[in-house]
Amino acid sequence: MLELFTEFFRQLAEDHPRWNFIFFYEPRQWERILKGIRYTLWLSVACVIFSVIIGVVGAWLQNSSSVFVRRCVAGYIQFFRNTPPFVQLLFFYFALGQFTPAVTGPDGWTEVPIVSNVGWAIISLSFFAGAFNVEIFRSGIEAVPESTQEAASALGFSRFQTFKDIVLPLAFRVSLPALNNNLVNLVKTTTQAIGIAVPELLYQCVTIWNDFPSAMYPTMLLLFVTFIALVGVLVFGMHRWEKAMQIPGYGH
C-alpha cells in the first residue's frame, strides 16, 4: 500500500517535473516535514498558552489602582500592537539576545545562549499576541456589569476573588470569538520564526525547495494544507469550547 503510494509520487515527479512531491517518497525529506510540523505545533501551543496568560494578567493589571502599572500596560500594548511582529522577533533575538548570558554547551566548549532561537520566537510571538489578548479581555471585562461585581463585593469577595471567580469567567465567554481570531492569526504568524532560523514547517519547506527546486509547488501546497488543517482544528476546538461554556438563558 505504502509502496504504491510512494511509487505513484515518484512516477508523478518523473512525468511532471514541476510536481515533485519528494517528501512523499524520500524518507529524509519526510523527516524534515515531520520535524517542521513538530516545531510549528510546539510554537503554536506554547504561544497560545503564554499569550492567553499575558492577556489575562494584562487585563487584570489594567484595572490596577496604580497609575504607573496602568501606564506600563498601555505602553506595552502600544509597542507590540503598533510595530511589525517580524521586526519584534528580530529585535528580541538579535538585540535582547545579546544581553542574555550564555552557558557552556553539552560538548564542553561551545557557548550556548540560555534562551534559544525557539525560546525567543515563543517569547516574542507570545508578547505580540498577548498585547491583542489584553485588549480582547478588556472588552470582555467591560461587558460584565458593574452591579454584578458590586454584588460580589457586598458578599465579601475581595477584588482579586471577584476578578477570578466572577469577572474573568464571564469576560472570557464574551471574549472567546475575538480571542479565536487572534489565536488563529498567532498560529499563522509562527511561520515568521523562519527569520531567526527556527526549524518550523516553513523553514523546512524552504530548505526542501532550495535543495530540490522541482519540489517547490508541492511544498507550498503542503504548507497551505497543513495550516488549513492546523487552524481548522484550533477553530473547531474553540467553537466546541464556546458551546460548552454557554450559559443557559444568558446572552443568547
Place this chain on the structure above:
Amino acid sequence: MNNSWSADQPIVSIKDVHKSFGDLEVLKGVTFDVMKGEVICIIGPSGSGKSTLIRCINGLNDINSGSITVEGQEVHAPNLNKLELRKKVGMVFQQYNLFPHKTALQNVMMAPIKVLKQNKQDVEKRARALMEQVNLQGKEDSYPGELSGGQQQRVAIARSLAMNPDVMLFDEVTAALDPETVKEVLVAIKDLAQSGMTCILVTHEMGFAREIADHIYFTDRGVIVEHGPPATFFTEASDPRTREFLSQIL
C-alpha cells in the same frame, strides 16, 4: 475587633451622614438608629437619597462626613476590615445581580465557600435549606437566565442569607419585578422579618411597608422629613411633603 457593642444598643447607628457625588449633595445630615430585630422601611421620592443611604451602610458608597456604625464598629473607618462588615451585613439589589454563570444553588454556596472558606458539604446542606426557605426547591440547578425575576430575587435573598448576616439591606428589591412575582419576594422578606432578622428596606411597596415595618422613615432631598411607626405614619403624617408623597402613591 472593638466589641463594646451589646444587643441593647443600636445594631446600626447613623449619625449626621453627609454624602455628595461631585457637586450634588444627596445626603444632607441623616440620623437614625436601628435596634436588633427591627424592620425599618425607608420611603420617599426618586432621587431622595434612599438607595445611597442604604449603600453607605455596608460601605458600597463612602460618606463625606458623619458616622455609620454596625454593631458598634465604624463602617467608614480607614482601617476597617471590609470582610468583617460584609459578613454582618447582607444586601439584596434591585437588579438581583446574580452570578449568571452559576446555578441558583452555586450562587448561594459561592460566598461561604470562597470567602468564608467553609466546608463544601456543610455549605451545600445549608444552601439547600435556604433554597427551601425562599420556596425554590427544585430550582437548585437552574441558571439565573432560566428563572423569572421573582425567582432570581429570592435566590439573591438566599445568597445573602448564606453568609449568616445580622442585618439585611433591601434596595428596592421589587422595583424591577413583574407585578405577579412581587408577592413571592415580599413573602420571603416577610418570613425573614418575622424570624427576627434586622431588616432595612428601601421600598415603594407602601402596603408592604405598612404591614411589616416597625418604623418608617420618609426621606426627601437628602434629609429625613418624617418618621414614625406605620400605624401613625400613614394616617397622621404632618409634613406637607410627606402628605403629598403619600397622596400620590396610596
